[in-house]
Amino acid sequence: MDLKAVRAFVAIADAGQFQKAAVDLSLTQQAVSKRIAALEKDLGVRLLVRTPRGAELTIDGQVLLPHARALLQAEERAVAAVRPGERALRVDVLGRRAATAGLVRDFHRAHPEIPLDVVTLFDADTAVTAVRDGAVDATFRAVTMPGRRLPDGIEAVPVLDEPLRLCVGPDHEFARAASVTPAQLAGQRIWMPGNAPGTEWSAYYDELAETFGPSIDTIGPNFGVEALLDTIAGSPTLATFLSERTPLVWPADHDLRLVPVCDPTPVYPHSLLWRTDNPHPGLAALRTHLLATRPRLTEGEVWKPAWATVTS
Amino acid sequence: MDLKAVRAFVAIADAGQFQKAAVDLSLTQQAVSKRIAALEKDLGVRLLVRTPRGAELTIDGQVLLPHARALLQAEERAVAAVRPGERALRVDVLGRRAATAGLVRDFHRAHPEIPLDVVTLFDADTAVTAVRDGAVDATFRAVTMPGRRLPDGIEAVPVLDEPLRLCVGPDHEFARAASVTPAQLAGQRIWMPGNAPGTEWSAYYDELAETFGPSIDTIGPNFGVEALLDTIAGSPTLATFLSERTPLVWPADHDLRLVPVCDPTPVYPHSLLWRTDNPHPGLAALRTHLLATRPRLTEGEVWKPAWATVTS
DNA sequence: TAGGGGCAACAACCTGCAGTTGTTGTTCAG
DNA sequence: CTGAACAACAACTGCAGGTTGTTGCCCCTA
CATH class of the missing domain: 3.40.190.10 (Periplasmic binding protein-like II)
Structure with missing residues (x-):
């Protein structure tokens, strides 16, 4: 299935005729005609009935149309996910099975309107570098690594x-x-x-x-x-x-x-790390959410590695 | 965005290396390499880091991967929707605003596991023909049309x-x-x-x-x-x-x-029409659901056109 | 440390398809 | 009856996407 053909199909469904769809797509009518012919051959069904006054959807065409729109929408989301600037909030978690993944899930439930992408980087070093470079917006890690210090401009707050x-x-x-x-x-x-x-x-x-x-x-x-x-x-x-x-x-x-x-x-000490000058609006929401839902510290005496102590 | 390239990307993510992905896709390693290069150029980001022992996902690659899978899944669903045989249950309703659309929605809520496609055909004649030809599995219509009789093999039952x-x-x-x-x-x-x-x-x-x-x-x-x-x-x-x-x-x-x-x-008399020998499993479920949830007839005297009286 | 194996990129070539222009055939309105 | 509108058909062309052949890099091993 060719996305260009799908786009042509949707354009015709919207315009009602090949000619206008061709203009919308900045193509000739013949090119659009060929795309549809190829798509119909691909699927093995007729999608449009050609009339002297344009084109109408067949039953198969009617059925395909919402799926075609969904397909194009999925493409748009995929492209948007990696588009530099104005992309979804990118958060790195230690592992999808770890507790921090649950925190991110909670955040997503509380703010479903904020598009979110979750990744899992190899280690804290990679993660901190990624945050510094802006490749991810935030990471849940145990700061600091043995013998390492956080780079300038990176802030950290313990969350769990x-x-x-x-x-x-x-x-x-x-x-x-x-x-x-x-x-x-x-x-x-x-x-x-x-x-x-x-x-x-x-x-x-x-x-x-x-x-x-x-x-x-x-x-x-x-x-x-x-x-x-x-x-x-x-x-x-x-x-x-x-x-x-x-x-x-x-x-x-x-x-x-x-x-x-x-x-x-x-205890395993999870902290949230982010770049101070990261302007992503979802990032502020994430910090606010995490601080608001942060549980009380474990009662009694706890142990954590010396290098993992957070100063804040 | 080219779906073939996306498929190559997912194949590499699964296989961990270009070579094996190429075999999986029945292509040469060079072809896969070109596809990925084109995709990366398209998106403007690097998706894979090439190592002497294969390929690893970059952060952007990690972010894209689930979107890519969703995209391919959407494609699969789109193709399946029009694939002759083993396709979703296709139901024609009078209009998406009419009461029958609500009935179909209820059915979908009750049986979300049954894939469903809803279409709206021009008139009862078209709809009955479509049911007879197997283009749709069922239609909600007012039977019978003035001066028309249902073709052999089509059954009807009043539902609302x-x-x-x-x-x-x-x-x-x-x-x-x-x-x-x-x-x-x-x-x-x-x-x-x-x-x-x-x-x-x-x-x-x-x-x-x-x-x-x-x-x-x-x-x-x-x-x-x-x-x-x-x-x-x-x-x-x-x-x-x-x-x-x-x-x-x-x-x-x-x-x-x-x-x-x-x-x-x-009252506007809606009936469900279907082909007696249609073996689609979802069709039986739809009939059962409609009969089970069919409301009592309106109290008091009702009027409907003479031609709309159903014999059942 | 040298050599072999495995992997991906690069280069050159070739096929075919996607696009173009030009044209035909059909339907409908005046 | 004529002209306008629309989609299909035909012929041409350029380049995208595939192939084979080769290079370069890294790692493992002898």
């Missing part, structure tokens, strides 16, 4: 401290525990696949392991969260960290437990 | 008797009447634009005028229902017929009245 939960199967040693302490995790095997080295997730878990002693496998093949939970559910020794905010379709036949971790509670 | 309401402005003689009788309408001027001669609407109002004596203008330019209501609201003599089921955005500043017509109540 995400407490970790230990996810274990029914035969695990902690399956019936009301809670565990990080100290109890020393020597445990915790599996966190899908965290590429160099990302701040990986750095976070590395520091957590170094501080409290569990062995955390942040590498290894990532076959998706379903496969991960499958493995956890069947193992008496393996565990993983999950957030209670992680939007999951919990498999009904897996008897998994989410055990809180306390004294201190390891 | 739509009572007419007289719509008048605040200065009209009947503006404060609780109801009027058709006999009272003798000599009144009633304006029903947009009913082309030869359609059953027109035939209906002609017979109504002949039976009870009002003068009904079924011709004249149709500037849309808003313009009609505008005129009615300002005139002390003009009136029009509306159905209370007509889905309208009632203009707040127009003090229009809908006066019931009784003794007898003129």
Whole structure:
């Protein structure tokens, strides 16, 4: 299917005749005629009945018309999404399964009128660079990276401290525990696949392991969260960290437990980063929304990596 | 924007490299490379970063990808809508403002899983022919047309008797009447634009005028229902017929009245027509839904044209 | 460190299609 | 009966989109 032909079809449906449609499209009548002939041959149905006074839609034409308009609209949206200037608000999230993706979803529900594009960049470094260059308008990250400082003109505000939960199967040693302490995790095997080295997730878990002693496998093949939970559910020794905010379709036949971790509670500190002089109107709305809906900090003592402390 | 290029882009995003995408598309790597180059030039942004081990999405590429998929999906739906066989259920309604359009909307709400296309054909004759030829699966019409009989193999069942309401402005003689009788309408001027001669609407109002004596203008330019209501609201003599089921955005500043017509109540008899041997699964669902939600007949005496009486 | 493999871009060529101009055939209004 | 309006048909042309052949880059391995 050729979009130029579709555009010609819609133009004729609007104009009622080939001639006028051709003028609208800055083409000759013959060119329009050919486009329609090609489209009709493509689809195998007649779309227009040619009369001496113009053209009328056949039944198939009537049926196609709204779909054709939708198609052109989809094209327009696609082009607009990457058009420099006046494009949709672009937000980078750590991962589509992470809690920040939920925050963005909430924002979209609250402000459906603001066009939104969500991307996932490789690591905080890439994300900060992208924000600085204006390639994305905002990013949810744990600031700052170890040994790094934010570039000038980039602002950050903490929006969510995400407490970790230990996810274990029914035969695990902690399956019936009301809670565990990080100290109890020393020597445990915790599996966190899908965290590429160099990302701040990986750095976070590395520091957590170094501080409290569990062995955390942040590498290894990532076959998706379903496969991960499958493995956890069947193992008496393996565990993983999950957030209670992680939007999951919990498999009904897996008897998994989410055990809180306390004294201190390891939290993953999400902040919103943006460029101070970014004039995008959606950005201000996003900041306002996030601050308004920001939950209270976790009660009790929390732990986060030293490098992740936000000054604000 | 060229759909072939978009398809190449999505193929690369899925495959991770030009080479494999080219194989998937049954093209050479060079052709795919050219398509992407053209697309990038078109959009004015770089979509892919070429690496020695394949290609990765840029930020713009990440943003475009879901839009590109949506675009291809819209194309697929458009093609499917006119593909002979296994296409969506096609229903013809008298007009998108008429009550039958509301019935179809209700059906779609009740069965969103059944793909539906709505068309509006010129008159009952065209509609019945279309049903006979299989071009549409069902039509809502007033059967039978004067002097016509339904072709063999076409079945009809009455689904709605739509009572007419007289719509008048605040200065009209009947503006404060609780109801009027058709006999009272003798000599009144009633304006029903947009009913082309030869359609059953027109035939209906002609017979109504002949039976009870009002003068009904079924011709004249149709500037849309808003313009009609505008005129009615300002005139002390003009009136029009509306159905209370007509889905309208009632203009707040127009003090229009809908006066019931009784003794007898003129009703517009909508029936569903379909081809007995049409195997479309959605058709059975539509019939079932309509019969289940069919309202009781209007109370009191009703009037309808002799030719519109349904034998069932 | 050299060599081979894998990948994408570049170059040259070729086919065909999309556009143009010119013309015909049909219908309708005056 | 004639002219105007409209769409289809015919012939020509240029370039877009494909092909094959080749280069250049990077990475892995011996």
